[in-house]
Amino acid sequence: MPDFPPATDLPVTLADVEAAHRTLEGVIARTPIEQSRALGRLTGSTVSFKCENLQRAGSFKVRGAYNRMAKLSEAERARGVVAASAGNHAQGVAVAASRLGISARIYMPLGVALPKLAATRGHGAEVVLHGHNVDEALAEAKRYADETGAVFVHPFDNVDVVAGQGTIGLEILEQVPDVDTILMGVGGGGLLAGVAVAVKARARELGREIRIIGVQAENAAAYPPSLAADALVPLTKVSTIADGIAVGRPGQLPFSIIRELVDDVVTVSEDSLARALIFLLERSKMVVEPAGAVGVAALLDGKLTENGANPGNTVVVLSGGNIDPMLMLKVIQRGLAAAGRYLVVRMLLDDRPGSLATISRIIAESDANVTGVDHTRVGGSISMGDVAITINMETKGHEHCEQVLSNLRAEGFQPVVIQG
Template sequence: MGKYGDLYAKILEARSVLKGIKHVTRLDHTSTFSHITGGDIYLKLENLQKTGSFKVRGAAFAMSQLSEKEREAGVIAASAGNHAQGVAYAASRLGIKSTIVMPRFSPVAKIQATEGYGAEVILHGDVFDDALAFAQETAKKTGAIFLHPFNNENVIAGQGTIGLEILDDCPDVEVVAVPIGGGGLVSGIAIAIKEQKPDVQIYGVEAASAASMQASIETGRVVSVENLDTVCDGIAVKSPGPLTYGIAKDLLSGVVTVEELEVTRTLFMLLERAKIVVEPAGCVGLAAFQHGRIDVKGKIAVAVLSGGNIDMSFLTRVVEKELFRLGRSVRVRGSILDRVGSMNRVLGIVAESGVSVIELNQDRSDPDILPNRAELEMILEVPDQEALEKMLDLLHNAGLDFSVYED
């Protein structure tokens, strides 16, 4: 065994301990992303794990190692959402009282799910690191056992069971991309895979605006980044832990970043083409493949989809914005005579063109519009560009001047 042989032994132990507590999630081949990247791409579906993310693995194994006295004291943890649910679920399975500190702006779905698993939730601070400091302070005051979300050997060992499963299902894997927040997931997976197949390339992937692991490795020590403005709330961590930083520095082939719009475009494509729902943080690894941050052409590659706990209102906004970006939803504006039948005339032409109306607004208040006219704004769903052009031509030929406009 190598430098991390003791941790690898813990990963093997965790695999046995976690039987019946967590799912062995599927490793699915994706022809869509294989075609886009030129690689042979597989997806490790931890979004289908119990509690909706990989976090239950580390939380459950770490709590299984507590003494009876420690269990009686209860556990406290800090989380942006997924570690919270993992701890709450595992604690309820083991009969342990759990308290979770979450940032104030955590997604409502994650807060409610955590409470649903039986934990007491305390909202504190704006980002994960604020919640972390408060949880550690509370643990000292109350005597509860603080369960770190990533800088903990037992947590890392639990997450590392994913690496064992990847090798079971895809022994010829050449590249693995793993989301990085604090680094517990990528540390465990890297140890599990590198102990068996040292030539496999393991990459960590961060949101560009929350790239604390990349900054730490480039600097040569653990550093913090500020202003974590990212849609990837699950990996918005100011700094990695000393333990995870050391493992990442030793074992990773690199840490890359992806931009916000790259993440949401990958999320949308997963939903539409693969029928897979993931949260933004959960698909950064696949986004790195799709947008060329990691070269997988001609290689067998695995992207770990680390979680699927996404707020439904946010998912709706992602879908809406992508439909507009792709030109499948458009905004059209024009003026009509303000009299009976004018709107019906427009809508008849729209229907004749095979275009659907999603939203329609009529405005008579604009001072630049003549008193006998009204402005009509429509949001339309169009099957293709040809149908849109046909509709605009028909409207123009009918004396109705409408055009596409942007917000």
């Protein structure tokens, strides 16, 4: 566990977080803590969720945005604010601006999910679509701020934003006083840094140890190499379904806190993220976006129980619930496939009557359920007299998938697994 530095050595202090907590009273929701018995049984510990997916605007981002904007002078408010985001920060800034009577201009990438675009506009912000990713939108937002004098509201690299996000830590300590481990996703680092400041300071006052763990998608994990190098290490490529934490370079301010206070940053795969979303839907009845589910993915993967370790009383921050329904469909399919509950196979066979009926019989006798069939006679790999069959089916786990494939092979077919 890192030693807690003196408060004066940190850019954000417990006093800053406590002041933010007072600023946010009556503005944000005090989101609930929900215990997950199913996840607790799997990990051998007590696991609860801090449900920021139920926060105003659907994520924790409104905390930092409002705390930052509430401190603006009258002259700054008159100039308006500008921000860039693919969704959650945009909505947080829009809600805060509406509440404070400040005009807001938000730059969003051209491919932003339509529900997030509509929600941001619905909160009263002016939305400008620019660039193909958040970095390009961010650069344009900064250019606009320099050109017009509008106040740029950074999503994570700001003292007031970090302090606002840290209020989640104060709430967790009030709601779960005996917490041992707090787990949450990390992109730029504002949430993780803010919670670490609040929790580690309070733990020091109480003379106890509380572990703070960050989780990143392995295809967007800038923190592990940066922490190893003790310097910001930007990624050359970021590719993950967890768009809320798809940040290629840690924020300088959060990084300076995280390297001092946070116990560990672990990573999870895309398949693990998909499984976590399925778990939350089925077992907890929670709609959570991929970035909000990374902590659950880490627990399901045993990241905190390796080598027999016990995380103790654990709280996972479900940081957001703003998921595009189209992405949800894809994630559900991927999650089911990763769990062995959805199998897609492709086979080449003779184009003669009865072949498809034989395959259908084998699958039925294997107790799998066909949900889709694609039958084609043309294509680069299809010879004259052959036909390609792609079959989608519901299965009951990895062992069942292997049994279905074995039964098909026993009848002379050569199924190639496309998904599953």
